[in-house]
Amino acid sequence: MTAERVPPAQLAPQLRDAITRLNRRVRQARPVGDLTVTQLSALTSLRLAGALTPRELADVERVQPPTMTKIVAKLEERGLVQRTPHPTDGRQVILAATEGGRAVLEQFERVRDEWLAHRLAELTEDQRDTLRQAAEILQQLARA
Amino acid sequence: MTAERVPPAQLAPQLRDAITRLNRRVRQARPVGDLTVTQLSALTSLRLAGALTPRELADVERVQPPTMTKIVAKLEERGLVQRTPHPTDGRQVILAATEGGRAVLEQFERVRDEWLAHRLAELTEDQRDTLRQAAEILQQLARA
DNA sequence: CAGGCTAATTAGTTAGGCTAACTATCGTGA
DNA sequence: TCACGATAGTTAGCCTAACTAATTAGCCTG
Numbered sequence: 001m002t003a004e005r006v007p008p009a010q011l012a013p014q015l016r017d018a019i020t021r022l023n024r025r026v027r028q029a030r031p032v033g034d035l036t037v038t039q040l041s042a043l044t045s046l047r048l049a050g051a052l053t054p055r056e057l058a059d060v061e062r063v064q065p066p067t068m069t070k071i072v073a074k075l076e077e078r079g080l081v082q083r084t085p086h087p088t089d090g091r092q093v094i095l096a097a098t099e100g101g102r103a104v105l106e107q108f109e110r111v112r113d114e115w116l117a118h119r120l121a122e123l124t125e126d127q128r129d130t131l132r133q134a135a136e137i138l139q140q141l142a143r144a
Numbered sequence: 145m146t147a148e149r150v151p152p153a154q155l156a157p158q159l160r161d162a163i164t165r166l167n168r169r170v171r172q173a174r175p176v177g178d179l180t181v182t183q184l185s186a187l188t189s190l191r192l193a194g195a196l197t198p199r200e201l202a203d204v205e206r207v208q209p210p211t212m213t214k215i216v217a218k219l220e221e222r223g224l225v226q227r228t229p230h231p232t233d234g235r236q237v238i239l240a241a242t243e244g245g246r247a248v249l250e251q252f253e254r255v256r257d258e259w260l261a262h263r264l265a266e267l268t269e270d271q272r273d274t275l276r277q278a279a280e281i282l283q284q285l286a287r288a
Numbered sequence: 289c290a291g292g293c294t295a296a297t298t299a300g301t302t303a304g305g306c307t308a309a310c311t312a313t314c315g316t317g318a
Numbered sequence: 319t320c321a322c323g324a325t326a327g328t329t330a331g332c333c334t335a336a337c338t339a340a341t342t343a344g345c346c347t348g
Contacts, residue, residue: 008264113156120152134278
């Protein structure tokens with residue numbers, strides 16, 4: 001199977017279209033535990049990294065610092081994230097998932113991405129493999 | 145190249161992650177003409193179809209009718225979309241891109257998806273081909 | 289130690305999405 | 319034929335998610 005030549009200017013609209021529409025769909029399907037996709041993503045990144053400052057977490061999540069302030073505030077309200085002062089730099093704050101936050105994530109892991117996983121299960125092995133490869137490339141693009 | 149076995153439950157989080165992050169990125173890069181991605185998408189669908197009712201356009205765009213009312217209102221404010229009564233059914237409305245709306249789209253076509261196209265150009269042919277295939281599958285998922 | 293930089297938050301705005309409820313019209317069956 | 323249920327669209331009200339600009343607090347350096 002030879003790769004077809006794909007002009008970027010043609011692929012871009014198609015890809016953007018697919019991403020925005022699917023993003024809407026994924027956000028709509030928000031059944032479990034009243035955490036939004038955004039909050040879930042931030043909490044996951046936080047647990048993965050262990051501990052981060054708000055700025056660092058904002059960078060990882062690709063949002064501006066004030067946006068992260070709000071997301072973290074919501075997570076803190078629910079007791080899923082803890083804010084502790086930086087040991088030497090009084091300006092900074094260290095964020096970490098609480099015991100409760102980790103528990104919620106583990107709970108989520110069992111039912112996570114239910115809608116999407118369901119749809120993916122209906123695809124062929126080949127299609128899933130294509131998406132697996134694509135996901136890596138897309139993550140790379142998002143990081144750029 | 146044999147397709148690797150990919151469990152949907154494992155692919156789902158990865159794909160969701162890639163999509164939400166990239167979606168944020170694409171939204172951020174909104175330089176030209178103050179139209180949002182959502183508005184641009186609706187206007188494009190409208191021009192493509194020629195004319196649609198609000199309900200039809202909402203279905204195409206995968207949003208609920210009241211949401212489309214708002215989007216169309218914004219486009220109408222700018223004179224990019226025209227609303228005309230249905231010839232026989234007094235309940236319905238026909239939406240169409242105006243001359244101005246088409247002009248804006250043509251203007252966009254020259255600079256459209258600049259950020260994304262730029263990033264895509266940095267990939268290999270193989271990677272772009274993977275994304276092309278993936279885009280079709282993702283659109284199919286979004287429609288499901 | 290004054291002034292500039294950095295981290296985080298607050299304030300305010302906008303877009304975009306939803307559901308519920310309302311209005312107007314259509315179509316149909318007693 | 320006309321009353322009533324269904325349909326199309328909008329309005330109202332709510333929420334999330336994002337932004338920029340401005341503020342506060344703390345750090346550091348000439």
